[in-house]
Amino acid sequence: MTLAPPKKVVLAYSGGLDTSIILKWLQTEYRAEVVTFTADLGQGEEVEPARRKAELLGIKPENIFIEDVREEFVRDYVFPMFRANTVYEGLYLLGTSIARPLIAKKQIEIARRVGADAVCHGATGKGNDQVRFELGYYALEPDIRVIAPWREWEFGSREALIRFAEDHQIPISKDKRGESPFSIDANLLHSSSEGKVLEDPAVEAPEYVHQRTIAPEDAPDKATIIEIGFEAGDPVSIDGEILSPAALLTRLNQLGHDNGIGRLDLVENRFVGMKSRGVYETPGGTILLAAHRGIESITLDRGAMHLKDEIMPRYASLIYNGFWFSPEREMLQALIDKSQEHVSGKVRVKLYKGNTTVIGRESPLALYDQDLVTFEEGSGSYDQRDAAGFIKLNALRLRIAAKRAQRG
């Protein structure tokens, strides 16, 4: 079935060359009215220039949407994810994955507001981001038309794209003419680098791909010690100073950057089926993960912690694969959030040349009980003789099976 062309399209627009080409392509290919959405997710670039570029490309002022979503991003996406100590494939802190649902949600909201019938993103046809954007769109607006130019258009090479840009008076900065040696994604949680010079996983990533951190070797010879305060599973203060979610993560990023913390060189499994290699930098997130485990270690019950740990890999895969707005992610979130009620207190963390070390934790809600654990005779709720019965009954089924083996 051939679809009628879209009339009005909300484009996730960065202001860069690629999404500018997409913008123009939507206008020329579909003759569609384009609405741009540019979010400040903490990627480290000004967003206002995107307004001027959009205007230059003929977008009406009322069709240009620019929003600072940093607080919403950290509060409603990053922090809930960190409550689960989420890592994908043992290591990846999901910095790119967690930003996509928010962008998708904003595009859909704008589409409703301006009466657009389509949305468009600039993710390629080989990656995970196309999936994350589009699952987000569909989960929120099931009949929306989705345009994925990289899967549709006929440009066969970088040169063809540049030619198209030239033909349509899209400004091209000099360093974008040639192919960049790797591609970048960035937001307040992390930056990622992949492609080209990173494609051979046997070869060490060059220092220059790093965006957010100095090398451990270049970090100070003296450790930095900070204290992070938590309330109900989320960080709320650094060294006693109460900070908003985005301000707190920004501060941690700076601390991580300065101490060479949060670099990861990873070969991961994409949802679309192939392995790829990325270099990730998550300075603040790396500190936060260690600190969150630290505060949980004294405030979270064993049964709660082990259950969380067992469901975490699935929760991570859901986010990685783009299922943020799915019933099962929301069910897991309900489980996780339920566990965090008493996860409050303070954690002292030492930052030193790439290392993040928890060196102290305390909480008025601690389940740690020095009286119980002491080698000295404690005050009392533990009777060592109970251990005999505990072991005997835990052993019972093993003994029965061993007897079978002996008679077998």
Place this chain on the structure above:
Amino acid sequence: MTLAPPKKVVLAYSGGLDTSIILKWLQTEYRAEVVTFTADLGQGEEVEPARRKAELLGIKPENIFIEDVREEFVRDYVFPMFRANTVYEGLYLLGTSIARPLIAKKQIEIARRVGADAVCHGATGKGNDQVRFELGYYALEPDIRVIAPWREWEFGSREALIRFAEDHQIPISKDKRGESPFSIDANLLHSSSEGKVLEDPAVEAPEYVHQRTIAPEDAPDKATIIEIGFEAGDPVSIDGEILSPAALLTRLNQLGHDNGIGRLDLVENRFVGMKSRGVYETPGGTILLAAHRGIESITLDRGAMHLKDEIMPRYASLIYNGFWFSPEREMLQALIDKSQEHVSGKVRVKLYKGNTTVIGRESPLALYDQDLVTFEEGSGSYDQRDAAGFIKLNALRLRIAAKRAQRG
């Protein structure tokens, strides 16, 4: 029901003061013939002195068993565990837990050989080790009599113990008279420190509790780069030199030690129900974990990896809780081992002041396919247009639910 006293007891004997007191107590309290078993697990102490001490305490030569079990320990316990990238509560590499089943097994084997009717260990009544020893005993010899002196005897204080030692001519080195400021366990995989000066989890662990590593601050300013070779999930070589399991782990321990790698300060949940704080040093294991994840990242299928990651926390808990010789641990091991067939190749790891960084991996069995992932047009088995259908069908159930929400 009151049991008849044991006649012949196989004691896990270190040669130290505490197990010497136990030895004597078994002789005096139960009038039992004592058989000592002393294992070289790589704890870093000579085991032969234990022979002389045992003889001194009246043990007949044929009742003294001393064995170097380092290769068996690493090959049959440590490496299988590392195939699963096992960590307990997100962080702990299970260095103590994994050694207990082997000791239990050896004691049972000796008990059968010498016709002993009981076994005995020196673990306290508050910890996990009593459980691990005893579950091991019972799983292998269901009707064995188990003696756990720390849960049975009446000594009310350290002084009373020392007095008993003096009364029975047990030699006491000067530094053992007073209470030690913390307690230690060690084997080829790790050393642990806990108790006393470490009991307040808010207070940083003092530098002097560390046994196996220098501080990152004291490590060289220049990184060390090594290449670890793997075959079917297990490490087999360092920098091209084929090494036996124990020799390889010993080498990694030295490398880790020298670079300040593998320290962990943790509050964990014991199986017996309370939280405790420990300082662990696992220099070689920490390097091995990173390297194993590195080789898996290019050789292991996504479905296999994610399944492994999901069952790992349970596998870790089984080991931590002492269920090594249980049907479910063996079932999980079968699953894990099945996955490791193609996990072969080389990983380059950079060691620098506490950091272990995988910087390169290669394998003739790699599933990583540069042609597939490249931003350049690849050779072929991936067609970007397939992604459209993939996303559409993954989105279908979300769209149906979204439509319900809209009409609801």
Place this chain on the structure above:
Amino acid sequence: MTLAPPKKVVLAYSGGLDTSIILKWLQTEYRAEVVTFTADLGQGEEVEPARRKAELLGIKPENIFIEDVREEFVRDYVFPMFRANTVYEGLYLLGTSIARPLIAKKQIEIARRVGADAVCHGATGKGNDQVRFELGYYALEPDIRVIAPWREWEFGSREALIRFAEDHQIPISKDKRGESPFSIDANLLHSSSEGKVLEDPAVEAPEYVHQRTIAPEDAPDKATIIEIGFEAGDPVSIDGEILSPAALLTRLNQLGHDNGIGRLDLVENRFVGMKSRGVYETPGGTILLAAHRGIESITLDRGAMHLKDEIMPRYASLIYNGFWFSPEREMLQALIDKSQEHVSGKVRVKLYKGNTTVIGRESPLALYDQDLVTFEEGSGSYDQRDAAGFIKLNALRLRIAAKRAQRG
């Protein structure tokens, strides 16, 4: 450490011979003031006679507590459990397990009200119920003193118990003098029979052990068809008649009883380590389980359903083992409850000689979409060509692995 005797004890009192003996034993052994709690859980016996018996045994009127807890039992325990389609070891509907936490909670509440320092139950030392009662007590009142007479007293035989009863003027009905051929537990959800004549699992359970159901062979030759209405995961009506939780379950029990539905003969694994054989009858619950799966089948998203199914066995074990009042059970409940928001509609069930068959389901919130599934050309959101891409990307990792196998 020897504890001071308890002063005031809240006893879970059925009014029967065994708990009457316990009552008297508490008075004579501990000289304790006894407070009785008798609950109407729908066990099918009058509870008021328990008042007279308690008075007869010298309990002060203000120390006698009798409460009809049927609605609370079904609403707050049974229905939440059925939201998860809970079965233990594939088959058991947990009728005994789910009642224990409620009794424990009531005892603790009474203990607080009357200032009692201890609680007491009549469960034996080999079963699960002791664990369930006591974990409930401790989770709600950590310092409560727990008395478990069957683990403490010295009566060596049934005869000794009867003698004690005679010595203390406890009335003994004739049929209780000898040993009963099996033991029973009952409440509004189920009845269970175990022990004695049931101990050999090779021998068929005799018809006379059944309490709640007629045999399928004795049920009518004509099927009964009913329609059960659900709201947010819980049943609310039968054949259009709105019923309270307890009234609804009572009605289902009658329907099940009459149609020979809900018998189970099971060998199960107790938490304390051995296998035991029980005969369970859960007439209404068996119908409810089938109907709940029926309404979920059209209203619950696939991701939600599969996640529920995967965590269910663990949820069931937690209830079976007595961990109702644990953080992890509450976390799982949060996950389950989150999924049930739209599980509303009607299910038609056919009851016939032991069979419960769902024959129809409908809901205004259905996710079932006839247009999508029809072999006819549907209206549209499914394009068959999407399946090609879906399959191709799902196959990609398998193909890459197959290529490795070919070159390997």
Place this chain on the structure above:
Amino acid sequence: MTLAPPKKVVLAYSGGLDTSIILKWLQTEYRAEVVTFTADLGQGEEVEPARRKAELLGIKPENIFIEDVREEFVRDYVFPMFRANTVYEGLYLLGTSIARPLIAKKQIEIARRVGADAVCHGATGKGNDQVRFELGYYALEPDIRVIAPWREWEFGSREALIRFAEDHQIPISKDKRGESPFSIDANLLHSSSEGKVLEDPAVEAPEYVHQRTIAPEDAPDKATIIEIGFEAGDPVSIDGEILSPAALLTRLNQLGHDNGIGRLDLVENRFVGMKSRGVYETPGGTILLAAHRGIESITLDRGAMHLKDEIMPRYASLIYNGFWFSPEREMLQALIDKSQEHVSGKVRVKLYKGNTTVIGRESPLALYDQDLVTFEEGSGSYDQRDAAGFIKLNALRLRIAAKRAQRG
């Protein structure tokens, strides 16, 4: 990229109208040489007529492959699946799903033998079977060309198909001219019916859709009791008679058929994203599932059983979704198979008007120990006083948390 047409295609050929049309379409559309593969999977139809039909449609004798795969099907697919007590979404015994990988494997083997470059199946574009076939093909032969006519051709209606058949002299039996009121799949494990008259899930399935069972109402008034023997998890005998896998399942099917056993009316979630309604009949499988749980109940350790139960839903989804030939299915199989070593013995099952009831089980390898469980004083390895310590330590963490709540 446009592919060159396939030269030689191995078609899964039933001999029926639909696959005959596909055969002809491959010849006319692609001018391909067609190789037919017809399997006797126990679908209950003769396979030899397929040879004559293929010859009639111009297939060379050496290109016609007919094979009786019933033993292989039951031994290598059905029985391994039943070792896990596998059900999809709580109820479905996966009768269709489990047959697809075998057919795919045979097609690939033939393709290799005859040098074919493509394979073809007759599954539609909306169902699961296309996925199962194609994932099987790709997992075994990654570069095979797959042809899925239902997704490719342009026939817009049943009439157009019939016209094509007439135009190409394909014989059409009278009852195939119109649309059939539902569609059927069948093999030795089950038959399924779906579509058309079954599309409204609110309406009871008509009696005439059932293929393999009589209605419970029509079954004998007297129960049939059988004894099934198991060895290492698989059934090997009925009433003492050793039977091959296929013969045993055939016998159970007859017993199930005669007693109205194994009907299921289900709304399920397809992998491709929509819900569908099917009526399944699995007479022998339903008996087998109950009997297998029965023998496990006395021979399988609790830890093993619970682990199996927890991973089962995922294992079921893998089979349902077509991932039989995936690393993770093989890993789970290794885990499952490891558990079945001692699952041997006899189970007595009562079959009566739709009910399958386990009434007795016995095994020389039983873990059930009457001495342990008896209310009488047993011989010994269980000491009731051990339960006190067991409960105390299991309660410890709950008590600590309760104390926090009290002070909080």
